[in-house]
Amino acid sequence: MNATPLLSGRGLTKEYPMGAERVHALRGVDIDVYPGDFLALRGPSGSGKTTLINLLGLLDVPDQGLLRLEDRDTATLSENERADTRRDRFGFVFQSFNLIPVLTAAENVAYPMLLKASPPAAMQARAGELLAAVGLAGKEHVRPDLLSGGQRQRVAIARALANHPVIIFADEPTASLDSHTADTILDLMRQLNQERGVAFVLSTHDPRVVERAARVIALHDGAIEPGAA
């Protein structure tokens, strides 16, 4: 790709303590995420996919390396600026959906807008529009515990889109879904990616994700496999 990357990581390294030893989760990874990307991070368990997503999504900080969001070094961001960046520029989809159980589907979608102090009418309208876009029109007032796994993941995708993000990070988005539902969710993500131009970064072992990805990066033991990007 010739476009300027939204996110650019160089030499990203992350270690975790495990007992008396330290585990090298990432060993100097270089990665770029471009506008409108549909990038799959592939690899077995423990390969560093989730760690890389956490670093790219500003959920965690690298021990070494440089991560730039557009033209800014993310190491210079304060804790509040990192939170605001996640709120305004990023969206997140989790393997276990992570919906707020006391909120309805529409309220879950509207929550990131509430964090931004958006007007109530605008929140309501946008939540309705996004739920319709993910095929959940009419489910606005339903609580998550009354929705199926696929419906919950759709709500999570709608929530991720709430504040017009430039990138959505999805960590194993199909791992808790049956095969048919997983296909539907992946098609939805790809459709939103193409229609709205929002970039997706997905970590997965699911070959269906890899099949649909525009780019695939394979990770192994915390490093990118040569020639995989």
Added chain:
Amino acid sequence: MNRLTIAWRNIMRNHRRSLLTGGIVAFGFASFALAGGFMAQSFDGLRNNAIRGGLGHVQFADARAFDQSEESTLQFGIGHTGKVMAVLRANPAVDVVMPRVEFYGLVSAGGRSVPFAGIGVDPEAEARGSNIPKSVHQGQWLESKGRSVVIGGGLAKALKVGLGSNLTLLATTSDGTLNAIDVTVRGIADLSIKELSERYLALPLSIAQDLLSAPDTVSRISVMLKEPANEPGAATQLVEELKRAGVALGVKIWRELAVFYLQVRMLYLAIFGFMGAVLLVVVFLSTANATLMSVSERTREIGTLRALGARQRRITSSFILEGALLGLASSLAGAVLSLLITFAINISNIEMPPPPGSVKGFIVSVQIMPSVYLGAATAMMITLALASFFPARRAARASIVESLAHV
């Protein structure tokens, strides 16, 4: 959807635990409200007893009389009483003026002699401004004319006399000689303080002045005001008016003289403060455990909210809001509980034994004090907010990745 709605839904998420926590808070609130209401009732009773037991709202005397003891009868007496009384009665803020002569003597009947604390009073003024006439349980209160007296029940018992008995009063006059008069028992007063009951002897002012050979002289003048709220202002105004009439007198408002009232009030407030502090600690510890569990159970949710862009401060403040809201709701329940218990106590006529130094018991009564209710609700809300603050702040500061991985 707003933060209050979300907070309330989170409270109701585990309604059994919230009910238990709320029950502890409601009980704590009721304890505050009832103790405060009982205390307020006691203060009112004590204040009323002090004012209507002889102090009045404002008291005038020779300035030395407030600080020193008399070495001879009426050493610090107020002369020209008629002139002073006229000035005081002319003030529209004054309701009743009660002149008094205080002295000590010996009372004899049928060969028995007992020391007494005499008080010469204006019977009609006392009937309007003092509670002593109401305590006469045998016979009648004094009348202005006639050589009759009212004595305490304890004194009557010591002298073995009853209504209509003749007594001889012996006292030292203002010029140091001894004088005696014969009087008749017209009434016997039921006084709650034992020592007072055994010494109390009231007689008309003019008879006391005759006995002490001190015409137109009194020890002090108590004044009851129509609007008691502004005692210091009224006292200052009356002193100025007396000065303009050429009379210089010392003045004290009842609070400066009611040592017993102030001591009891301080004691009650100290006990209430200590109990309140203990209660708040108990409520804090009881609710902190529930809050800690609630925060711990929602660790992954906290991680999710932070991933979505919620700042640490927002997470902490959300839990504080939940705590305060639960405190408010529980306080409302506690207020209802308090009102029901107050009503039950006040209609039950529960009699308590006499307090130390008293011979009469009293009926337990509890006031409804809006200020105490408001204070208790505020204290409960702050306590629960504090109980939420520490675990919430810790969870909000935890690593997002670790929070999301929490099972």
